[in-house]
Amino acid sequence: MTVTLTPELERIVNAQLATGQFATQEEVIAAGLRMLQRSEAGKEADLRAPLDEADExxxxxxxxxxxxxxxxxxxxxxxxxS
Structure with missing residues (x-):
């Protein structure tokens, strides 16, 4: 898969590479996608809690x-x- 980044996103990726925490652009993108996935799962859990309480x-x-x-x-x- 080939992905084209905007100049702003490319600067973000390069800034992350400069920290030394990531070795490649792919690692930076993968970390961002994992964060997005965790964030979405957290939102689902936040929405699910009131429904579970109502069911109880x-x-x-x-x-x-x-x-x-x-x-x-x-x-x-x-x-x-009032």
Missing amino acids: DVVAGRVGPFDPVATAARVKAAHAG
């Missing part, structure tokens, strides 16, 4: 049917008291 609430019986009229009344009452 349902299983534990802490969630009842949604009543939009009662909910609207509670919201109005809360704002009236």
Whole structure:
């Protein structure tokens, strides 16, 4: 695979090479892709946690049917008291 980098991205790669941490351009790109992959996995986990909590609430019986009229009344009452 051949990849063409913008001049800005090429400067970033070269700066990383200059640190001595990487031996080749490919190593720099691979490290960046691994970071992206970990970041995306972390985002998925961050999104998954509230859903897991909601599932636990349902299983534990802490969630009842949604009543939009009662909910609207509670919201109005809360704002009236503010």
